[in-house]
Amino acid sequence: MKKIFSLLLLCSLALGAWSQAAFVLPSPTNPNDSVSIYIDVAQTTGGLKTMLTNHPEYIDSVYIWTWQPAGPACGNGDWGASNDCMKLTHVSGLIYTKKVVPTSFYGVTPLKFFQNGISCLAKLKDGNAFPDEGVGEAKTDDLLIAIIPALCADRFCYFPEAARVDDFLSITYDNNQELDPNLQNLGDDECYLYLRARTGPFTFTEYADEALVTSIPELQMKPVSGKPGFFRITFFPADFFDVPEGLTIQSILYYVVKPGFLPAPPTYQTYVPLECE
């Protein structure tokens, strides 16, 4: 019965997605994983739909033009000549897709991706093509795709996903996914975090010197009840770091250490707090 219900739920979600002009799959979405952006030109307004109907020879020459959450890392190109990296793959009818890893494709943090969603449109390589058709530019209307964040399944997860520096922030670490053999199978009282705040391009405020970390209870990650191998630390960044007056926390950098072992060189993880008025 449960399986049938789940199947029906999945089907209805998929149908919901397919009935929109633009959407992403899978949804909920992991911003660090591969995601397919779909655009159904048949469900859009703008000149492109008519042009593709009148000029089927252009069916495989549709490009995405996107500006949010940021301009794409490889660049949109010019309006009259889109970059090749922005070309969409024709699926069927007037449906197009592009597979991307959002954080690298846009060069943004997961937070910015969730907060802003994707703003885009589909166009021909030359957005000014067929000026005599009388249907405007060779593009769709502007499309906005809202993103539903996926439940985190990474080695490090944050709660809430979008925390400000003056919010409680929890970092959960899944030691089962640890790649460094020296840090695998940590005991319940062996997991510590070296933490520092970046306040400028080259300025940092660390909570404590790396050599002292495993002797400071505030830096110990506690085992998560009912989840073997998971550890968690919760803190209030604005109060936690003794940041000099006039400076603000731009990002939080950290790595795991255990008594008797300091990674050298360490691989820093980064959390960028939400900035908003």
Next chain:
Amino acid sequence: MNKKRHSTMNTLKPLLLLFAIALIGGCKPEIKGELGEPTDKVKGLDGTWELDQFIQQDPNNPVLEERDMSEFYIVEGITPLRLIMNLSDRTYTVEQSIGKNFFGTSGTWELDDNFAPSNITLFGDEDTLTVDLGAMVLPTSSNLNLQYVRACADGFRNVIYKFNFKRVD
């Protein structure tokens, strides 16, 4: 002929149903006595409220995950955060020795609607904070649930803090 009779019956059916409903309604006994004054929702807030539970919720999480973070506010041997609400002059005072203070130290308060309140605004000495009321608070209520929804200017909600108080006085 049969067809015509059947059609007449179809027209009559809804009328008969309406008649039956009116008949049943007419049999109801008349309401006697007064309904009384509406319950005073403002008066319900008057008193001393002590924090019983603190929950953090992520509104951007697909399952709207909540975590009980009471350990940051409630520690054995220490009086938890107290909110003292005075009805007479609509002032409040905060007594807190542990946990992050979101409410300030003192100020005045105001409900958005005295008859059907959905939020309360705390005009503190340094800041103004509007928090949602989780449920109606009547003079007989023993719980006060406040929800602090943090949102950016563009409307993006990043976190919800739920403060569940119990009445101690």
